[in-house]
Amino acid sequence: MTEIRFEHVWKEYGAHIVLEDVDFSLADHEFLVVIGPSGVGKTTLLRMLLAQERPTRGRILLDGQPIAAEPTADRGVVFQRYSVFPHKTVLGNVMMGPQWAGSPLLGRLFGVKRKSLRDDAMALLERVGLAEHADKYPAQLSGGMQQRLAIAQALINKPKVLLLDEPFGALDPGSRRSMHVLVRELWEERAMTIVMVTHDLMEAFHLGTRVVAVDRPRKDLQAPERFGARITSDFCAKPRIVRDSMKFEAARLRAAAEKTLAEQAIPAERATPAASRKD
Numbered sequence: 001m002t003e004i005r006f007e008h009v010w011k012e013y014g015a016h017i018v019l020e021d022v023d024f025s026l027a028d029h030e031f032l033v034v035i036g037p038s039g040v041g042k043t044t045l046l047r048m049l050l051a052q053e054r055p056t057r058g059r060i061l062l063d064g065q066p067i068a069a070e071p072t073a074d075r076g077v078v079f080q081r082y083s084v085f086p087h088k089t090v091l092g093n094v095m096m097g098p099q100w101a102g103s104p105l106l107g108r109l110f111g112v113k114r115k116s117l118r119d120d121a122m123a124l125l126e127r128v129g130l131a132e133h134a135d136k137y138p139a140q141l142s143g144g145m146q147q148r149l150a151i152a153q154a155l156i157n158k159p160k161v162l163l164l165d166e167p168f169g170a171l172d173p174g175s176r177r178s179m180h181v182l183v184r185e186l187w188e189e190r191a192m193t194i195v196m197v198t199h200d201l202m203e204a205f206h207l208g209t210r211v212v213a214v215d216r217p218r219k220d221l222q223a224p225e226r227f228g229a230r231i232t233s234d235f236c237a238k239p240r241i242v243r244d245s246m247k248f249e250a251a252r253l254r255a256a257a258e259k260t261l262a263e264q265a266i267p268a269e270r271a272t273p274a275a276s277r278k279d
């Protein structure tokens with residue numbers, strides 16, 4: 001369960017009001033897409049969710065609790081530009097975060113812990129289609145592959161919330177489409193809440209279950225910094241359970257029902273109607 005609540009949140013840099021009175025709730029396992037003009041404060045919104053920035057007024061709650069002051073493992077992030085470490089292999093990149101978290105002095109785990117982390121990292125690389133590239137360095141990967149790696153890196157800590165800041169902005173249309181499929185599948189499989197920023201409206205409505213537009217409803221041309229942006233439109237883009245997952249859920253329920261029936265199966269001789277029994 002991951003519910004996010006922005007409670008009358010403001011963000012100001014000195015006299016510059018970036019966001020004003022942003023107030024909304026996000027249900028568990030929502031795929032929220034934030035759209036809006038350049039410079040309006042979309043990334044600032046994400047950075048506050050990540051705890052890289054603090055609201056100047058109001059507060060942000062995660063499952064009813066104010067979010068931690070520091071970025072924590074329950075929130076993963078992927079940025080537009082490849083945020084992977086060039087001197088680490090693909091596998092090393094995925095293992096790096098948990099290694100530093102588990103061993104702050106050495107940045108390296110040993111023995112069973114290392115093996116378990118390596119297995120998890122390889123499983124994740126398999127899932128994002130990079131297992132066979134585990135020993136390569138990021139420079140040897142295409143842009144789309146680097147973003148797949150960044151996603152694996154963000155998911156290794158099993159975050160409850162995944163934040164995506166224009167993650168496909170630098171990709172060609174083909175890679176973009178395959179990333180859409182991957183992210184949507186991961187969102188369903190892992191039951192995460194996703195908050196994504198994009199400039200691409202098609203992408204927003206294709207991926208999101210909810211799309212919010214952020215803009216400045218009041219404008220002062222003499223002093224553009226006088227008014228901040230807030231949520232000006234809020235669209236329910238599509239049901240949270242999409243058709244494929246409904247099919248999957250139906251198949252799962254059917255299999256469970258069949259299994260239960262099989263377990264409770266009445267022995268054949270008892271199931272035979274009394275009238276037709278020979279004895």
Ligand SMILES: Nc1ncnc2c1ncn2[C@@H]1O[C@H](COP(=O)(O)OP(=O)(O)OP(=O)(O)O)[C@@H](O)[C@H]1O
Binds near residue numbers: 036041
């Ligand atoms: N640390 C900071 N100090 C001062 N101003 C900042 C800081 N960070 C962001 N801003 C300002 O906040 C405003 C919103 O920036 P932000 O990056 O959130 O916009 P955005 O909507 O994500 O833009 P884009 O779509 O172009 O990426 C900008 O005017 C920016 O200059």
